[in-house]
Amino acid sequence: MGKVKCQLAISLDGYVAGPRQSLDDPLGVGGMELHRWVFELEAWRGPHGLEGGDTNPSSQVIREAQDVGATVMGRNMFGGGPGPWRDDPPWTGWWGEDPPYHTPVFVLTHHPRDPLPMQGGTTFHFVTDGIEPALEQARRAAKGKDVALAGGARIAQQYLAAGHVDQMDLHMVPILLGRGERLFSDVGDNMHGMQLVRTVPMRDVIHLRFGRQK
Amino acid sequence: MGKVKCQLAISLDGYVAGPRQSLDDPLGVGGMELHRWVFELEAWRGPHGLEGGDTNPSSQVIREAQDVGATVMGRNMFGGGPGPWRDDPPWTGWWGEDPPYHTPVFVLTHHPRDPLPMQGGTTFHFVTDGIEPALEQARRAAKGKDVALAGGARIAQQYLAAGHVDQMDLHMVPILLGRGERLFSDVGDNMHGMQLVRTVPMRDVIHLRFGRQK
Numbered sequence: 001m002g003k004v005k006c007q008l009a010i011s012l013d014g015y016v017a018g019p020r021q022s023l024d025d026p027l028g029v030g031g032m033e034l035h036r037w038v039f040e041l042e043a044w045r046g047p048h049g050l051e052g053g054d055t056n057p058s059s060q061v062i063r064e065a066q067d068v069g070a071t072v073m074g075r076n077m078f079g080g081g082p083g084p085w086r087d088d089p090p091w092t093g094w095w096g097e098d099p100p101y102h103t104p105v106f107v108l109t110h111h112p113r114d115p116l117p118m119q120g121g122t123t124f125h126f127v128t129d130g131i132e133p134a135l136e137q138a139r140r141a142a143k144g145k146d147v148a149l150a151g152g153a154r155i156a157q158q159y160l161a162a163g164h165v166d167q168m169d170l171h172m173v174p175i176l177l178g179r180g181e182r183l184f185s186d187v188g189d190n191m192h193g194m195q196l197v198r199t200v201p202m203r204d205v206i207h208l209r210f211g212r213q214k
Numbered sequence: 215m216g217k218v219k220c221q222l223a224i225s226l227d228g229y230v231a232g233p234r235q236s237l238d239d240p241l242g243v244g245g246m247e248l249h250r251w252v253f254e255l256e257a258w259r260g261p262h263g264l265e266g267g268d269t270n271p272s273s274q275v276i277r278e279a280q281d282v283g284a285t286v287m288g289r290n291m292f293g294g295g296p297g298p299w300r301d302d303p304p305w306t307g308w309w310g311e312d313p314p315y316h317t318p319v320f321v322l323t324h325h326p327r328d329p330l331p332m333q334g335g336t337t338f339h340f341v342t343d344g345i346e347p348a349l350e351q352a353r354r355a356a357k358g359k360d361v362a363l364a365g366g367a368r369i370a371q372q373y374l375a376a377g378h379v380d381q382m383d384l385h386m387v388p389i390l391l392g393r394g395e396r397l398f399s400d401v402g403d404n405m406h407g408m409q410l411v412r413t414v415p416m417r418d419v420i421h422l423r424f425g426r427q428k
Contacts, residue, residue: 014227014396030403170226174410174422174424175405176403176405177403178402178403179403184226184228187390187392188390188392189227189392191390195388196417196420199415201420203410206410206413206415206420206422208420
């Protein structure tokens, strides 16, 4: 069976998004600074339909994280707020016609909706009965490959606290955001058997991988 | 002129001490876990009067941090609580007769007291007029060498927020404490020109050095 894994960019002071997050500014004030290192990478640009880009030790970290058979995400990550989906015209999220997932994606929401097939192999499925049923469905769809928890942070927190995460890649960016949304808030002190298994130090980001001892 | 530098052991979730700190348990519940890696090092054991110990890449990090001409610390780090010093018998802190500092140490406190010379070159000076006068006195005493901010965390926070820190070594221990005292709380988003300048990744600790670009 594949692993359940997540990757998160996090500031030195522990924030995964800046303050005042909104539908117009989902990363919050300053949150974009956490992701600059990845936008330059060919390993990120290719799946997002962009040409060119750099290759460096971060590339392999990103490629490994992208090697999944299914994805789970929260409704805000899909592109919806707390209300019902907008349906005139049908709202297909903010990932465009060819989302960068190229796998089945299970969106946690309170609002039922039929599956939404997109170009490039991404189909959004909407799951209304909680994190465990969503994970079960994602595992089945992944057919033995890994399942990615795509975010947001609250989704990662819930799966972490419940002990469902087998591998966590933290991309630590050596800046302070000062305020915003913390990853490690109300998740307790239990790593559920995960330990630091790899560190890839770069100038603008330090990749920390936590996994289970074999 | 020497640098003002600090070193702090910090958990993955940002804590420099566990919850329920007290005079009997100054590191708080679980806080000792942040320091296990250092107790095994010869570079730490020697200055603390202990024999033996390991040498590894962490040793050099510790030696560099110990290379100072004077030290500033808070009253709790010296060994005093919020009340006046106990003086019958005279209270000399909890570092024993031969404290591991071997330099002048400037203790921030509200309670005046005469300087307290100890064995091995450590003399405790008690400063009642704030962080900047304490730093000025330490700079003079250091005679061109670096000044260490020994802690606790609130002392480091105050000097960080005021932009007085030239170099910060964070010893990040890949565990979660869940609760306790955070380093990056109310210190804002200003690194005052410091950037990540070195990463030394070990299995049980990752040494991050922040300094000013030359």
